Structures are given as structure tokens and as C-alpha cells.
Amino acid sequence: MLDNKYELLDKDTNKSIIINILITFIIVLFIAFIISIIVFYKFWSWDKELVHKTLELISIFMGIATFLIIWNRHSSEESINYILGFGYFIVSIMDAIHIYFYKYMLIHDVANSNASLKYWLIARIIEVLTLLIFSYVPYKKNGNKYIAMLKTILIMSFLFYILEINKGYIPPFYTIDGITLFKIITEYLIIIIATLTLYRLKNNLVTKQLINFECLYISILLIIPSEVCFTLFKSPDSIWVVFGHVLKIGSYYYLYKAVFQSLINYPYDKLNENNQRLSDILNAVPIPIHTYNLNNKIDFVNNKFEELFKYSKESIIGLDDYEISKVLRKVGDNYEKSLPYRVNNNDNTQNIIRTYLDSNNKEIKVLINAHKIKGGVLILTNDIKQEQQIENLNLQAQTILNSISVPTMIIDYNGDIIACNNYFADLVEVAYEDIIKMNIYALNKLLKLNNNGGHKIFKKINFRDDNIDCIIVTPVGNEKNIHINTSVIKNIYNEVIGLMIVVQDISKIKENQMKLINQEKLALLGQMGATIVHETRNFLTTIKGNSQLIELYTDNDRIKGFANKINSDTDEVNRIISDFLSLSKPRETELEEVAFYDLISSMKSTIETSSLMSKVQVSFKLDYDERYILCDETQIKQVILNICKNAVEAMEQMSSPKLLISAGLNEQAKEVYIKIEDNGKGMSEEIIKKIGTPFFTTKKTGTGLGLSACYQIIKEHSGRIEIESWIGIGTIFTITIPYLDED
Numbered sequence: 161m162l163d164n165k166y167e168l169l170d171k172d173t174n175k176s177i178i179i180n181i182l183i184t185f186i187i188v189l190f191i192a193f194i195i196s197i198i199v200f201y202k203f204w205s206w207d208k209e210l211v212h213k214t215l216e217l218i219s220i221f222m223g224i225a226t227f228l229i230i231w232n233r234h235s236s237e238e239s240i241n242y243i244l245g246f247g248y249f250i251v252s253i254m255d256a257i258h259i260y261f262y263k264y265m266l267i268h269d270v271a272n273s274n275a276s277l278k279y280w281l282i283a284r285i286i287e288v289l290t291l292l293i294f295s296y297v298p299y300k301k302n303g304n305k306y307i308a309m310l311k312t313i314l315i316m317s318f319l320f321y322i323l324e325i326n327k328g329y330i331p332p333f334y335t336i337d338g339i340t341l342f343k344i345i346t347e348y349l350i351i352i353i354a355t356l357t358l359y360r361l362k363n364n365l366v367t368k369q370l371i372n373f374e375c376l377y378i379s380i381l382l383i384i385p386s387e388v389c390f391t392l393f394k395s396p397d398s399i400w401v402v403f404g405h406v407l408k409i410g411s412y413y414y415l416y417k418a419v420f421q422s423l424i425n426y427p428y429d430k431l432n433e434n435n436q437r438l439s440d441i442l443n444a445v446p447i448p449i450h451t452y453n454l455n456n457k458i459d460f461v462n463n464k465f466e467e468l469f470k471y472s473k474e475s476i477i478g479l480d481d482y483e484i485s486k487v488l489r490k491v492g493d494n495y496e497k498s499l500p501y502r503v504n505n506n507d508n509t510q511n512i513i514r515t516y517l518d519s520n521n522k523e524i525k526v527l528i529n530a531h532k533i534k535g536g537v538l539i540l541t542n543d544i545k546q547e548q549q550i551e552n553l554n555l556q557a558q559t560i561l562n563s564i565s566v567p568t569m570i571i572d573y574n575g576d577i578i579a580c581n582n583y584f585a586d587l588v589e590v591a592y593e594d595i596i597k598m599n600i601y602a603l604n605k606l607l608k609l610n611n612n613g614g615h616k617i618f619k620k621i622n623f624r625d626d627n628i629d630c631i632i633v634t635p636v637g638n639e640k641n642i643h644i645n646t647s648v649i650k651n652i653y654n655e656v657i658g659l660m661i662v663v664q665d666i667s668k669i670k671e672n673q674m675k676l677i678n679q680e681k682l683a684l685l686g687q688m689g690a691t692i693v694h695e696t697r698n699f700l701t702t703i704k705g706n707s708q709l710i711e712l713y714t715d716n717d718r719i720k721g722f723a724n725k726i727n728s729d730t731d732e733v734n735r736i737i738s739d740f741l742s743l744s745k746p747r748e749t750e751l752e753e754v755a756f757y758d759l760i761s762s763m764k765s766t767i768e769t770s771s772l773m774s775k776v777q778v779s780f781k782l783d784y785d786e787r788y789i790l791c792d793e794t795q796i797k798q799v800i801l802n803i804c805k806n807a808v809e810a811m812e813q814m815s816s817p818k819l820l821i822s823a824g825l826n827e828q829a830k831e832v833y834i835k836i837e838d839n840g841k842g843m844s845e846e847i848i849k850k851i852g853t854p855f856f857t858t859k860k861t862g863t864g865l866g867l868s869a870c871y872q873i874i875k876e877h878s879g880r881i882e883i884e885s886w887i888g889i890g891t892i893f894t895i896t897i898p899y900l901d902e903d
Contacts, residue, residue, distance in 0.1 A: 247290025254283035295360035375418035382411035810840030
């Protein structure tokens, strides 16, 4: 509805402007005709050449003046397209040459008369083409004006070359029989281009811009009857020649007015517009403001000042400091120097407390801050009562925040810390006053935040509700495991304006979890070790005993050698079992930078050897890239070997088992991946959902802890394991781990 309303208003305004233009056009036509009659009958017969030269020079003067105005405005911030100025510069040069040859038309010199009309018509064509191009791009960021002048000179040189050296390219405009049909056609072509330009400019009439489009429209409109006059005359003695030249002067006058008047008035209009805008801004400020000029008189009072003291602006503006003291009375008799005097003498003018009486004789206690500005003094006046209410509100908010027993912090959209409670300060072991002065990025750097990229959530483009586990090191050297919960703060327009960060110290919880995991591992490995020792070592004892008996009772040296070999191999197996049992000891994760490609390549032989016994065809597809990951190499290898082992077992019933291991990177997500793909029996969606759950297994003799440990290891490396599986087709395990930035 509003758009339709404004569209109707624009149409009505445009219609009104067009009517004014047409009225002006008709008046100019009438005045020009009267002037033409006077000139023709009073002066034309007396000296045709002088009158013609005078009329043309008036047009040339205004054309050159237009060019100079645009030339001098060329480097300003808002520039008219300089084609208008340079175009009329060329037209003025062509008209000057036309003046020189015009005298030959009076003596009927055919060749030179043709030259006169030739330069005249070329000037008119350039004139309307310039206006047409300008109608498409009235304003633009122009280049170097001296280069533009050089281009203009080159264009004029080319025109002179065509018009003087290669004259055969242009048909004659004037012969012994007078003007030619080609000359008349050219005049009508000029009229058509001028009409097209008018159509292009009609939408600019309602806009108030750097150039006055109403005057420009009248200027182009006058070109049409001017050119019609030059198609009507048969000889230089025609009144149409004079009328055409007078209309041309009118066209140039309105062009000059469009440029000159606009460039003079536009800065003042812009200044008034900016002053009004500044006044509106200051009136919208919720703080009482008034200003003094250089004469120490009040020259501005905003709405809030008027509202606070209950005095109208008209009764305040124009008063000096003595006069204002009679209207706005101060409570107390103690004498003080005026604020403008104190500001100009660099005295202290900050946080001055005064009490005044408003127009209702009600006391108002205010806090005053005075500032020196260009051309005067700015006074900010705050109602102390409202200031105290705001301070109390902030104090209440901080009190509520401190009453929350969970470490909490609030940051704004720029990452600046605007509030936190004492529990947070105690957790990070940094003084509250120091935290408030920081932003979140400086605090993260101070605490040596280590969560493998999770701190990126604090960047404003990533603000979201999230949960993060990370490690910090306080300034006193204490390392803490923390859990961060972030909640986005939005305004009433649902725009993100900040982030609330709730932190929990989970160092004890992590420590207890590690102890529990280690205890479970020890218990499991203890059970497995007991079984292995009980079962395997019984057989080893039997084997070892029999080999010793064979070695004792045989006399054959060769058989003794075999028995000795069995004996030593039995000892080696016993040693391997002992090494396996050592896995029950707790082991801390040791992170180091490892080349991802080298890590995968180093496992080729191990995977191929372990798969060879099951007759599995193993193939590798590794994209070489020098990317590094932060990991425990042993643990990552353990995960890959465990998944490969499961894949081989899943293909036991397959006729041609194939294992494909591929690796690469995702630069957009800054991650590397390894895919382990088999063509085994596959898994259903229900089974996939349970994969990684402790003690869940599909094997008859499995414990369900292998993949659970794999998931835990990859999670500790800030990675993930994804599974795709199709029953009867196969399964793809994808291990994804973030890689380190090259920096």
C-alpha cells in the first residue's frame, strides 16, 4: 500500500514538473521569436556576418563556461559525468570553425559554404550524442581529467582528419543549388536523437540531485525547434536562421543554468540537509544537550533538554550565560565561572554536579560534562536520579549473576566481556577487574585454551548453542579440565547480540573417569590374562616338557636340533604372552605432530600381512598431501588395525574378499580421513546404532570392547567414526580427524 502511495505521489509530481517545463518552453519560444523579429529586421540586413558571429559567440561562451565548471568540479566527491563538459568543448570548437566559414555562405562560395554547414552539423550531432550518453550515466567516478582532455584532443584531430583530409567520406551539405537533401535528413536525425534523450531523462525530473534536470530538459527541448528552423531556411536571408540561433542560445542558457545553478545551490542544500539531519540525531539522543557558539550564546537545545527543564527551545536559544542564569536558576549563592569560559580556559569541566530549578520551581540535580567542539562548546546534562537508577539496575544484574553458583560469563557480539560472576573469576584464577577489561580472545590466550579448535565458537560468525570440553591453564599454572556450555543471546528482533558462557570444572570428573576406565581395563585384561595363562601356558608346559624328553632320549642330532628349536620357540611364545599382559598397565595419551600420509603408509605391510592368511585382497588408495595431525600414533594405529581386523572377519564367507583402504583430506572442514571398505555381509541400521557400545558384539567370542575403545580414542582426538553399511554388499568405516593449520 505504501509503495503504491509513493508511486502515485511520484507520478503526480512528475506530471506537475512536465507542465511547468512545457509552460516555460512555450514562453521561451514566444520571447525568442519576438527577439528574432527584432534582430532580423533591425540588424540582420545591416551586417549578417557580424550578427551571426555575435549570436554564435554567445552560445560558444556558455558552452565553454559549462565545460570549465565541470572541469573544476571534476575531482570533487560527487561528479557530473565529464562527457557533458568535454562534449560541449568539442562542440564549441566546431562552432568556432563554422563561424569562420560562414562568411562564404553570404557570398555563395559553394566549397566553403559546404565546410561551414559541415562543421555546424557535426557539432550538432556531437551535441545530441553527448546529451544522449549523459542521460544514461549522469554521474560517475571520473578518471584523470588531463587524460580525458588528451582523449578529447585526439577525437578532434580525428574529426579534422575526416573533415579536411578525407572529405570524400562525407556527402555535401551545400551545392550550387543550395542546401542538399542529406543536410535536411541529418537535421531530422539530430531531432530524433534529441527526442530519445528527452524520453531517457523524464524519470530524473522528480529527483533532486547534483544537476538540475528540469533546466537540462528545457535545454534539450529547445534543440528540437532550433533544428526545425535550420531545415526550413533556403538561404542566409531567412528569418528562420535568426530564430534558430536565438533558440540555440536559449538551449545553451538552460544547459549553463542546469550546471552552474545546481553546483552553486547543491552544496548549500546539502549543508542544510546535513544540518537538519544532525539536529534530528541530537534530538533523538536520550541525553539533554545544548551548545554554545563562539559568542558564548546558546545556539542549539535538544528535545531531552526541553523535557528535563520544562523550558521551550525558543525561550533558551540565543541567550548568553548571564541571561540563561536568569531563566534557568541555579540553587545556591556560590559563584562559579561560566561553563564556556571554563572550557575555553582548559579548566576541569567533567562530572560537575549542580542543582537547578525548572519552570515549575522543582529542583533537578544534574551531572554536567562540557566539551570543546569546533565553533563552540557542547554541554551534556544527565539527571542524577536517572543515572542512579541505571547504576542500581546494573548493580542488581551483577548481584543476580554473583548469586549463581556456577561460573558464568557474558560476552557481546564483538567478543568483549561485559559481565562475569565471582565463581568464574575464582575458576580461572584471574581478578574480576582484569577479566572485565578483556575480550574473550585475550582471555583464551591467557588461559592457553586447548580444545583442538573448539574455541572458534567464540568468533561472532560462529555464535551458537554448544557444549565444549577443553583444558585450560590458569595464570598460576594450574591445569583444569572444563566443560563449557554456550547459549546465544538474541534481541527482540531475533538478532544475535551476544553469548552466555557457563563453565563447569570437570577435572575431578575426568580424573575419576580415567581411573574407572583404567580399572575396567585392568579387570578385563586381568581376566583375559588369567585365562590365557591358565590355558596357553598349560599347553606350553606340555610342549616344552615333551620337547625336553625328546631331546633327552634321542641320539639323533638332527632330531635334537628340532627339539631344541621347539623349546626355544616355546620360550618366545611365553615372552609374547607376558608382553600382552603388560597392556593392563595404565597408559597416558601422548600427543605429537605426525604426518598423516606417513602414518597410513607405515601400516601397509602390517595390514597386508594380517590379511594374507585370510586370503583377502588388500588395495590402497592414498592421496599424498603433507598434512600433520596431533595424535598418539600408537593409539591411531590400534584403531585402524582393529577396524581392519573386523572387516577381514566380516568377509570370511565371501568368495572373493576385498579390502579397500583410502585416505584423503577435506580442506573446507580442515580434516583428514581414512576409509576402510569391505565387501562383507554388512550390517542393519539397528546394529549400526549400537556399534561402539561397551559389551555389545555380534561375534560369538567377542567382548564388545574393541570398537568401544576405538570410538573413545577417536573422540579424544576430536575426531569421529562414521559407518555406512548395506546388507549383502559391504561396510565402510570412515575415520575423520582434524589436521593442523599450516601456520
